Amino acid sequence: xxxxxxxxxxxxxxxxxxxxxxxxxxxxxxxxxxxxxxxxxxxxxxxxxxxxxxxxxxxxxxxxxxxxxxxxxxxxxxxxxxxxxxxxxxxxxxxxxxxxxxxxxxxxxxxxxxxxxxxxxxxxxxxxxxxxxxxxxxxxxxxxxxxxxxxxxxxxxxxxxxxxxxxxxxxxxxxxxxxxxxxxxxxxxxxxxxxxxxxxxxxxxxxxxxxxxxxxxxxxxxxxxxxxxxxxxxxxxxxxxxxxxx
Amino acid sequence: xxxxxxxxxxxxxxxxxxxxxxxxxxxxxxxxxxxxxxxxxxxxxxxxxxxxxxxxxxxxxxxxxxxxxxxxxxxxxxxxxxxxxxxxxxxxxxxxxxxxxxxxxxxxxxxxxxxxxxxxxxxxxxxxxxxxxxxxxxxxxxxxxxxxxxxxxxxxxxxxxxxxxxxxxxxxxxxxxxxxxxxxxxxxxxxxxxxxxxxxxxxxxxxxxxxxxxxxxxxxxxxxxxxxxxxxxxxxxxxxxxxxxxxxxxxxx
Numbered sequence: 001x002x003x004x005x006x007x008x009x010x011x012x013x014x015x016x017x018x019x020x021x022x023x024x025x026x027x028x029x030x031x032x033x034x035x036x037x038x039x040x041x042x043x044x045x046x047x048x049x050x051x052x053x054x055x056x057x058x059x060x061x062x063x064x065x066x067x068x069x070x071x072x073x074x075x076x077x078x079x080x081x082x083x084x085x086x087x088x089x090x091x092x093x094x095x096x097x098x099x100x101x102x103x104x105x106x107x108x109x110x111x112x113x114x115x116x117x118x119x120x121x122x123x124x125x126x127x128x129x130x131x132x133x134x135x136x137x138x139x140x141x142x143x144x145x146x147x148x149x150x151x152x153x154x155x156x157x158x159x160x161x162x163x164x165x166x167x168x169x170x171x172x173x174x175x176x177x178x179x180x181x182x183x184x185x186x187x188x189x190x191x192x193x194x195x196x197x198x199x200x201x202x203x204x205x206x207x208x209x210x211x212x213x214x215x216x217x218x219x220x221x222x223x224x225x226x227x228x229x230x231x232x233x234x235x236x237x238x239x240x241x242x243x244x245x246x
Numbered sequence: 247x248x249x250x251x252x253x254x255x256x257x258x259x260x261x262x263x264x265x266x267x268x269x270x271x272x273x274x275x276x277x278x279x280x281x282x283x284x285x286x287x288x289x290x291x292x293x294x295x296x297x298x299x300x301x302x303x304x305x306x307x308x309x310x311x312x313x314x315x316x317x318x319x320x321x322x323x324x325x326x327x328x329x330x331x332x333x334x335x336x337x338x339x340x341x342x343x344x345x346x347x348x349x350x351x352x353x354x355x356x357x358x359x360x361x362x363x364x365x366x367x368x369x370x371x372x373x374x375x376x377x378x379x380x381x382x383x384x385x386x387x388x389x390x391x392x393x394x395x396x397x398x399x400x401x402x403x404x405x406x407x408x409x410x411x412x413x414x415x416x417x418x419x420x421x422x423x424x425x426x427x428x429x430x431x432x433x434x435x436x437x438x439x440x441x442x443x444x445x446x447x448x449x450x451x452x453x454x455x456x457x458x459x460x461x462x463x464x465x466x467x468x469x470x471x472x473x474x475x476x477x478x479x480x481x482x483x484x485x486x487x488x489x490x491x492x493x494x495x496x497x498x499x
Contacts (some may be wrong), residue, residue, distance in 0.1 A: 022424070129344060130345075134410065140362065144346075144357065148348035
């Protein structure tokens with residue numbers, strides 16, 4: 001088996017193939033980036049309307065709650081087929097890449113909405129009162145007072161979801177998007193050893209995910225330091241202290 | 247007889263009641279008159295409705311009955327426009343300061359004039375700096391609330407309220423959340439204001455201070471006005487049993 005791998009190494013590790021992998025990596029990453037960025041914006045809009053006290057918006061609020069509760073519970077793979085067949089049925093022949101991007105957006109919106117809502121709730125009610133008595137209005141209260149304070153609560157878990165979606169997009173291979181997973185399958189299909197094909201795929205996923213996770217930790221630490229003196233706020237992760245007696 | 251008694255009535259409450267959405271009534275048929283330039287102090291035990299009274303006036307708690315009249319105009323607190331008009335003329339300082347945590351002291355003071363009222367930034371900033379200097383925070387312009395002591399935060403909050411150039415200033419137990427050594431710095435700031443002729447409604451537990459600055463004192467219990475009169479009457483010769491009990495409890499030590 002391993003002789004097979006060694007024998008194929010020469011054919012597999014070529015510049016053309018490297019380019020193919022690189023393009024696949026770009027597809028994987030860009031799907032996650034586009035989906036999560038759009039998802040983030042939509043989640044902010046969603047939560048803004050969802051938390052509105054306006055009585056007239058009650059039906060809309062229920063709809064938004066339903067959206068979040070449903071789409072957080074549908075598996076990504078099921079959702080992508082749904083988007084694919086629904087767009088086809090409606091007569092849109094979207095490129096598969098965009099089908100995957102839309103799926104990430106739909107899913108990310110639901111997940112990130114819950115984080116943004118937690119961010120809203122982390123800001124004390126009295127901050128809303130203070131803004132209200134100075135005639136801020138809801139949009140300005142959220143924009144000038146609530147969101148700037150909620151960032152610290154929103155960014156770290158939102159970034160974790162981004163890393164999760166980088167991996168989740170491997171399921172887009174099921175509808176034929178040429179991202180990392182599909183590329184691995186392609187190489188395997190033309191006779192390359194699965195150890196080489198999927199091993200490379202694994203290595204690339206790791207090479208991207210690991211630094212991203214590290215970067216996420218760094219943002220979290222930075223945010224925590226900036227707000228360390230916030231009264232009564234327990235740190236998300238207890239600070240490391242030297243053991244007594246050492 | 248104080249100077250203020252000759253002046254016109256600026257704010258009047260006529261049998262105002264209020265209740266929190268879930269819970270019993272917090273104000274029962276409260277009637278009050280506040281004259282221009284008067285310093286009215288509201289005292290009473292915890293839960294007597296003092297803070298609720300201020301929350302009703304600023305539009306955070308809708309009154310369930312009665313009428314509130316500002317400069318002869320009845321206010322409809324159910325109307326957004328009315329609430330906004332009231333808030334253009336009244337300002338409140340909260341017990342817990344409620345400074346915006348994401349803004350420096352200076353920006354806390356300028357944000358409403360600039361972002362909400364559309365004033366020129368330079369003008370608002372100059373006024374904010376003057377106000378912060380006045381409350382003794384000349385060196386704290388760029389400090390965030392979490393870098394300031396409670397007393398300093400409360401002084402920023404007072405400057406923030408004054409930057410709105412209110413006709414009536416509401417002070418809601420502004421020293422209750424402070425450590426004892428910081429109480430005086432805040433009271434000094436308010437004392438200085440009391441000479442400016444701005445109308446103030448002060449809810450406070452600092453009896454000595456109330457006696458010193460107030461033109462008139464209102465004692466409340468269980469959401470209703472028990473007795474109202476000049477400080478000499480309320481503290482030295484209360485007319486009602488309820489007020490006598492409260493004052494004797496407070497002044498005993």
